[in-house]
Amino acid sequence: MPLMNVFHDGDGFPRIVLADPSGSSAEVLLYGGQVVSWKNERREELLFMSSKAIWKPPKAIRGGLPVFFPQFGNLGTSERNGFARNRFWTIDSDPSPLPPSNNHSSVDLLLKSTDEDLKIWPRSFELRLRVSLSAGKLTLIPRVRNTDTKPFSFTFALRNYLSVSDISEVRVEGLETLDYLDNLMRRERFTEQADAITFDGEVDRIYLSSPQKIAIIDHEKKRTFVLRKDGMPDAGMWNPWDKRAKTVPDLGYEDYKTMLCVDSAVTETPIVLKPLEEWKGYQELSTVSSSYCSGQLDPRKVLYGF
Template sequence: MPLNIVNKGDGFPRIILTEPTGSSAEVLLYGGQVVSWKNERREELLFMSSKATWKLPKAIRGGIPVCFPQFGNLGSLEQHGFAKNRLWSVDSDPSPLPPTNNQTSVDLILKSTEEDLKTWPRSFELRLRVSLNAGKLTLIPRVRNTDSKTFSFTFAVINYLYVSDIRGK
């Protein structure tokens, strides 16, 4: 099924995944970030901060951001690395993974750029598969070293789940 890249007028192209029971997910090409995940009753499951800045080059607060090649402030890069502030592409030649039975999915890729190499001198490819199935959202990251030297990195996805009332039982 061909992917549909849409723009809601906020300047952030996104891919909207849907599946037959009615659940959906929105994945931004900016940051490879999932910014919406709705169940079959169209209820939002991810929290997006009202303080989120939807302007480049800021990271967007909420959803499921991707942190690479550094998580936290464990190194010399900006907190949580730079993958969250880069424009990703749809991966036209995704790595082989198990079949996505009854799932709708998108494969994204982020490759190191000349700008990245100035702050983190390592060549890489970061791939992310986002798959949606009834009641289930799956993210599968893969990092490929395209450098001639080994390197270390840290990686994280942070899930900001929506809670209607934290005082609830």
Template sequence: MPLNMVHDADGLPRILLTDPTGSSAEVLLYGGQVVSWKNERREELLFMSSKAIWKPPKAIGGGIPVCFQQFGNLGSLERHGFARNKLWSLDNDPSPLPPTNNQSSVDLILKSTEEDLKTWPKSFELRLRITLSASKLTLISRVRNTDNRPFSFTFALRNYLSVSDISEVRVEGLETLDYLDNLMHRERFTEQADAITFDGEVDRVYLSTPSKIAIIDHEKKRTFVLRKDGMPDAGSKMFS
């Protein structure tokens, strides 16, 4: 399907994805970041910070930032890596993937530059396909090593979901997992509760998470289901 690209007042080019049901998504070329996802009732499903700075080289707070080559501060690079601070391009030769049929999608690519190689001397291509369909948003990432030697990296998609009163929210699917508590100097614990609820500040990284977790918002009578595939050792960061 032809892409609908606009330039808003902030000057950042964005791609608009739409679905016949009325759902929509907005994707910035800056950071390859999804900054809006609305359902068929035009309800916003993603949270964007009111303090977000929509001007490079600052990272934009909210939506779905792409963290590469480093998640958090687990390494010597800048926090969450530099992919979220770079201008991506439309990928005219995307990696082979299942066809999207009539779904609205966009393929983006980020390649290492000479400037990047000064701080992280690894050559790479990072591809991202974003597909919108009824009640569903799918992000598929692929990293290609274009260097002459192997390298390691960490990768994350940070989902800032829009919920009601946090005390009315529960997360299911993380029970019995180990987690690192950032409020306790990254001390390791094991989750004992059947579901996670919130009555104060939380900042945890759950380890080796399952392929599906559910975020249930009782006040809005809405359930988010997050699924992942091909990342068996992936964790989930939970904070409020």
């Protein structure tokens, strides 16, 4: 049977530990509704956590899988990347209308607007998140309900801090030929020219109208992350590289070498909800082994299942 246990650590962060019979596990904090660990059946950590992460409210925790709501980046009136990632969530006792996740170890979390939130963002909402673990997969289903009397709009992202062996040996496939906004160039719009995205410097981009499937190939570990998403048409990508890393107080100077953020996002066209309407997104992270000699993993097999 899949397992779920709630632990109260000395750091004041109640955490839910999901376990799968295959040996894989995930840890989810009630603080931020944030996944902070995802290990495969060999107990290898798949998510990056900053060596200087600050585990103290109201700071956001750098690493894992933070939830950005009600805005992604600084596109809005709320604080950068929103406030959902530094609020305490609760376990949701009524996750309907989602079907029960019988075969998976899962937890349903809930964040409701408080008086404090309404001062920052004067709209009443309910934000739900289901985190499910199964063999080789971590699935997140976010939902936002408008409990206000007026319509509101928001942007959203699930930021995935992926653990990689060496960023200069990683490549990303599935985003070629797409338009992207470059945050290093005042959000100017460009078209991706490369056959696959590789890394030799700072990158901070939002790829627009991206496909439902993106592959992140880690040559050294012979491992490929597959990101599948629905309801979140854009894809963020971030690595600070060496100079920028030194300006981020809660990131170790060398941390950039072993991380890459690839985000499921709604940013170019905000979601608009009328009163009582609900938006639902979907994200699934999985890993496949990429076994090849000196050649490359055939991206068509990963991206299109050929």
